[in-house]
Amino acid sequence: MKSTILLTLLAVLVVVTACHKDQPEMNTNLTDPCSFAKEVSADFDILEISGQTGSNFEKTTPTDTIFHNKSVRFIAKDSTATYTWYIGNEVLTDRAVVRYFDNALIGQNIPITLVVKKDPNLVCFPNDDGYDSITKVFHVSQFPIINIPSIEIGSIEGTYRVKSDHLPDSFDVVFYMSYNNLSQQKRNFENYDGYGSNCLNQADPNGGNYRQSWTNGGTSLSQCDYLIGNIHNRLDGVVEMNFTTKEHVGTPVVTYNWKYLGRKLN
Numbered sequence: 001m002k003s004t005i006l007l008t009l010l011a012v013l014v015v016v017t018a019c020h021k022d023q024p025e026m027n028t029n030l031t032d033p034c035s036f037a038k039e040v041s042a043d044f045d046i047l048e049i050s051g052q053t054g055s056n057f058e059k060t061t062p063t064d065t066i067f068h069n070k071s072v073r074f075i076a077k078d079s080t081a082t083y084t085w086y087i088g089n090e091v092l093t094d095r096a097v098v099r100y101f102d103n104a105l106i107g108q109n110i111p112i113t114l115v116v117k118k119d120p121n122l123v124c125f126p127n128d129d130g131y132d133s134i135t136k137v138f139h140v141s142q143f144p145i146i147n148i149p150s151i152e153i154g155s156i157e158g159t160y161r162v163k164s165d166h167l168p169d170s171f172d173v174v175f176y177m178s179y180n181n182l183s184q185q186k187r188n189f190e191n192y193d194g195y196g197s198n199c200l201n202q203a204d205p206n207g208g209n210y211r212q213s214w215t216n217g218g219t220s221l222s223q224c225d226y227l228i229g230n231i232h233n234r235l236d237g238v239v240e241m242n243f244t245t246k247e248h249v250g251t252p253v254v255t256y257n258w259k260y261l262g263r264k265l266n
Contacts, residue, residue, distance in 0.1 A: 034124035040081070042116035042132040047073040049098070050207035050214070061212040062235055065139040067153075068103040070209070072138070074112055081118040105140040112136050141210060149179040155264075156213055156233050162241060162262030167194045170262065173241065175213070175231055187215040192227060192243065193258065199224035211235070217245075229258070239264055 047060035049071040066072055075096035076083055085092040087099060101110065113135040120128035143154040157176045164171075174190035180201045187203040202223045206216040211234070217227035229243030241260040246253050 037121050037124040039125045039128045040116060040118055040120050040130050040132050041078060042114045042134040044074055044076045044114050046136060046138050048209040049073055050209045059207045061209040063211050064235060065141050065210045067143055067210050068106045068140050071098055071100045073098045076114060076116060078116055081116045084115040086113040101140050106142050108140050109137050110140060148183055151177045151179060153177050154210055156211060159265045160239050160262050161265050162260035164194060164258060164260045187213060199227050203227050233264060
């Protein structure tokens with residue numbers, strides 16, 4: 001009798017233990033299926049274009065102000081919707097549109113409206129009606145102002161306080177445009193490496209927008225260490241500079257990469 005009871009208890013223990021092992025653990029790391037979902041939005045970017053539209057040399061800069069006589073691309077952030085743009089008297093329906101703004105518009109604020117429609121995600125956003133509209137305004141500036149030998153290109157010219165990994169302390173970089181004695185446009189940088197080096201009347205323009213300016217150091221190492229790069233006065237108030245330079249001597253030639261972040265002082 002005792003043997004029968006003992007065997008029965010052992011059988012029950014085995015069953016209980018087996019059931020315990022088979023219980024699934026609670027998954028506390030489940031991803032919210034709506035964590036990456038978004039409501040229907042008509043948000044769009046305003047991109048000033050430097051260079052020929054559609055070319056391999058085209059450069060664009062997010063902006064709220066442009067040079068006059070420039071093309072601008074307006075592009076919806078949502079890539080899977082139906083679009084209706086209202087630009088002046090025009091009504092357009094592509095996701096991205098480009099328009100040219102000449103000097104007759106200097107000083108004007110240009111409103112751009114986008115209406116977007118698409119099937120909403122009602123699981124995550126039960127009140128989304130699948131419709132949104134946004135109007136943004138950008139300004140057509142008076143710049144560039146060219147009276148050879150002088151040239152003004154607006155607020156991107158000035159003094160910047162920047163920080164880089166190659167120096168322990170911040171330093172100031174001065175940027176401005178000029179003409180040389182051959183009436184050629186040049187970009188000028190004072191203290192471009194933080195060590196006191198200047199690039200004056202040498203660096204060639206390589207594209208320019210109201211908030212961003214690109215430079216090409218020329219064709220030889222003797223010209224500003226072959227300084228190539230750009231200065232970007234971003235919409236968030238941060239200035240970003242990215243340059244490369246090359247050594248004057250040595251084989252092979254060594255290339256240096258400079259990346260600065262900072263703010264405009266004046």
